[in-house]
Amino acid sequence: MDHFLYRDGMLHAEDVPLSEIAAEVGTPCYVYSTATLTRHFRLFDEALAGMDHLVCYAMKAASNQAILKLMASLGAGMDVVSGGEYARAIAAGVPGERIVFSxxxxxxxxxxxxxxxxxxxxxxxxxxxxxxxxxxxxxxxxxxxxxxxxxxxxxxxxxxxxxxxxxxxxxxxxxxxxxxxxxxxxxxxxxxxxxxxxxxxxxxxxxxxxxxxxxxxxxxxxxxxxxxxxxxxxxxxxxxxxxxxxxxxxxxxxxxxxxxxxxxxxxxxxxxxxEPGRLIAGNAGIMLSKVIYVKEGEGRNFLILDGAMNDLIRPAMYEAHHDIVPVVEPAPGAEQSPYDIVGPVCETGDTFAKARNMPHLGADDLVAFRSAGAYGAVMASEYNTRPLIPEVLVNGDQFAVIRSRPSYEEIINRDTIPEWM
Known part of the structure; x- marks a missing residue:
């Protein structure tokens, strides 16, 4: 179960319409549900009730400080696999005696x-x-x-x-x-x-x-x-x-x-x-994206999105499946057609789905990649100088940007030109 549901014809994250987040934050972006993260942690904790146990969240799945703070507040330990993850766990207030270093x-x-x-x-x-x-x-x-x-x-x-x-x-x-x-x-x-x-x-x-x-x-x-x-x-x-x-x-x-x-x-x-990670974070997050173009090809049609393989690499790396749904709820029995759903990166591997049946969509329509909360944002890159996309946390009828989208200037200014040039 997750808290991404259609309500009044619009896909919501808890009580927030995803269209509202897209309008304020822009696309693509990741959106997480506090209620889903909380529920999934408690399912594991309750499953081991009666045994001496510690649920250590595998933070490699999703390691934003806001998510780590939430996990820590629920009593989670942390499973870390690098010095950087250890530093993140400490910064989120997790005591050392609750950190397992793998x-x-x-x-x-x-x-x-x-x-x-x-x-x-x-x-x-x-x-x-x-x-x-x-x-x-x-x-x-x-x-x-x-x-x-x-x-x-x-x-x-x-x-x-x-x-x-x-x-x-x-x-x-x-x-x-x-x-x-x-x-x-x-x-x-x-x-x-x-x-x-x-x-x-x-x-x-x-x-x-x-x-x-x-x-x-x-x-x-x-x-x-x-x-x-x-x-x-x-x-x-x-x-x-x-x-x-x-x-x-x-x-x-x-x-x-x-x-x-x-x-x-x-x-x-x-x-x-x-040390669960995927089951806690996976269905607690979606990637929100927008259609740039609908392209008619030779024997197939394409939905070209503003989200790309650098934003969500799992389909390219693991041939992974993600359900992709329109943010505006289709009418019952709405006609569907097969589309290849792709991003704008100059790689054939920048393909999210082939011949996926979708309702008819047009430019600027929004889609959501379900089950994208784990191994999504943490594996993203700035390939093609595409900025890392924002992360948004929803709690009831509130939402906050928990990682902002960097500007081109911020990306470029991280480079240093040698003095001899």
Missing amino acids: GVGKTREEMTAALKGGVRQFNLESEPEMEALNEVALSLGVVAPVTVRVNPDVDAKTHAKIATGKSENKFGIPIARAPEVYGRIAQLKGLKAVGIDVHIGSQLTDLEPYRLAFTKVKELTQLLRDQGHDIIRLDLGGGLGIPYDRGNSAPPLPVEYGALVKEVLGETGCEIEI
Whole structure:
């Protein structure tokens, strides 16, 4: 469920007509719903009720300060994967003890910043990283709490570019080597193992891969405890999918995911950490765009929008589907025709949909890309010197620009011309 609904013939974000936002802010832009963000976080929190747990929002999905502030106010921790994300979380008022530092390539500078600023744990991805963190922690005179990300060699049955739990993926260490690695951690005076980390991929639409991975983690927990390691936390990552194409079956609900966690891991007595991002932010945001031209081509027609692949890259990168709907509600039974929906960037890949049935639209008509709240604005670029598009947060009948559109002058002035020129 989200809070982008037609009312009186106009698509609204909560109680605000999207046409009003377009008129004031311009297009393209991202629009987020506070009510949807709040609801989706609480669904996860309630799904794990009765277990000691922490929901750490995976801020790589959408990392605007306003969204992070909202998540923090709801009691969320943060899952960060870079020094920049760590700095964003701290700036949003998230205490270090609620920040989990993930990522396959943590630098010594990032480790230092997190150890000085406070961190709940580092999720280690490799043995070289383990040795580096130990050295950094010893140089600062502290002990770093760590988990080890284990790769359970489980097929998440998702897009190849967002699968992370198979043996050929770059993430984590083989689960069979975990006892040896935890044995090494016990010898390092700058590290303390507090748990196990696993994350098998993103946009999962089936619970069975989770069951397979969690079962392996449960077995590993008992093995490590038998060897004397104090395993008190299990970080299960995120990855639960959302219904991008509303014409297809819906992915499992957070309550079903929570029931699986309790069933498989409840007896371990461990604190459970989960790191949802897409399911919290995905359906909480849309990209609002405007038709520039309707072009008749050879055997096909095109809707050319002012939004482009640099604004929303998921279709070009992942062949991802987004429902695209007109902001003005079509009349019941309105005639539809197939269009290729494209942007103005000089790339054939700047295509959002091919032969997508749409009601007849004309220049200046508005459309909304549904389920664009996750991995939309955060992956945008200024390719073709197209300014990063604004982000807008709606709360009831109010809205505010939470990131403004830079001017051409601001973009150009970031460049520096060498003195010899």
